[in-house]
Amino acid sequence: MAAADESLPAVWSGLDKLPEMDEGQFERWVELLRERTGMCMPRERKSFLVTSVGLRMREVGYEDYDAYLQYLVSGRGGNLEWTTLVDRLTVHETRFFRDARSVDFVREACLPAMLERMRSGEAVQLWSAGCSTGEEAFTLAMVMENELVRHGLSGYYGIIGSDISLHSLAAAKQGIYHNRRLAQIPEGLRERYCEPLGVSRFRIDDTLRRRVCFAQSNILDAARAPFASMDVIYCQNVLIYFDREHRRQILDGLSERLRDGGTLVLAPGEVIGWSNPRMRRVGDSGVLAFQRMG
Ligand SMILES: C[S@@+](CC[C@H](N)C(=O)[O-])C[C@H]1O[C@@H](n2cnc3c(N)ncnc32)[C@H](O)[C@@H]1O
Structure with missing residues (x-):
């Protein structure tokens, strides 16, 4: 879906290490998630956030957390991409008759x-x-x-x-x-x-x-x-x-x-x-x- 959007940059190649996410970037991502979903992302889960966001942004061709965040918050393509990212960041484990x-x-x-x-x-x-x-x-x-x-x-x-x-x-x-x-x-x-x-x-x-x-x-x-x-x-x-x-x-x-x-x-x-x-x-x-x- 979002990968087909022409406003997206060319797709990354290779299995390069994910880029570092600095403190300011981490805070902006935490705030975006908190504001839009109420999701709480404590510091201990930073590596989970970096891996989930990093892998997804790479799939759609971004190599910079800020640019990817900008894409998410602007326009229709961003809205579609947001649903995919949220899916990656939420835990879906469940069972019949769980409790x-x-x-x-x-x-x-x-x-x-x-x-x-x-x-x-x-x-x-x-x-x-x-x-x-x-x-x-x-x-x-x-x-x-x-x-x-x-x-x-x-x-x-x-x-x-x-x-x-x-x-x-x-x-x-x-x-x-x-x-x-x-x-x-x-x-x-x-x-x-x-x-x-x-x-x-x-x-x-x-x-x-x-x-x-x-x-x-x-x-x-x-x-x-x-x-x-x-x-x-x-x-x-x-x-x-x-x-x-x-x-x-x-x-x-x-x-x-x-x-x-x-x-x-x-x-x-x-x-x-x-x-x-x-x-x-x-x-x-x-x-x-x-x-x-x-
Ligand atoms: C761990 S599962 C729990 C499933 C089931 N209730 C159970 O106990 O087995 C958590 C679910 O909450 C959903 N979820 C997380 N944030 C949500 C939100 N802001 N609104 C609605 N659902 C949300 C996730 O997508 C996920 O499917």
Whole structure:
């Protein structure tokens, strides 16, 4: 994409050592990332930043960090290139049923109220914020679908998966994974919701894929996200990449997006010292969850 842009200089050749990034340059990159994504890049991660930015800028033909930064902040080509760079700088590691206790908490503590609302004809909505390649959103879908079937209900629920990374979202939309990931899914659910695809991959079945939609959204803008009245917002292993002030902004924003009685589920130990007058801590010490009060 950006490499085809004629405003880009000729592509670097060879495996030369990446150029040094001086203090001023490092600070400008840290500030750009902080301002645009809220991402926190401490000094200990400087070598990660230099390698990620350096390799990418070389791929698109730049040899100077300042010139590449200028390209990123000016014009349409820069916007496209920005999405690729952000993808390189963010951690996308994820798994199905990643935190079993939090999933159990959704099933045991949040689901009864959701089933009740579905019984009376209301739709319920869950949001996997920072969903990476979709495993978390499909985990929630498996739990919801399985419980609906178990209770003989046919109510409506929808799940939104959002992320800043277009590359991850493209994979999530496909719902295709390597067979290695099957072991992460409890056996009964695996058989019900995962269809073999060739010899080495599987696909999440249509019933679940119809319930889940994926959209790009910067979690920093959570307060203005077009997803409202959520029953559950599940946001794990995302906040760790933000500084304290941005975490507070995100958590307050996510709280705004819940319905009264809705629950925000974070990863255990991910946040310390946050409070919001509308939210009360729920669940035992093995989970980190907050319920919005009416
Ligand atoms: C480590 S993954 C966590 C995935 C999943 N929630 C889990 O726990 O397995 C972190 C995800 O947060 C996303 N992310 C980072 N900054 C973001 C932002 N500002 N807005 C939305 N998503 C962001 C990354 O792209 C990445 O996919």
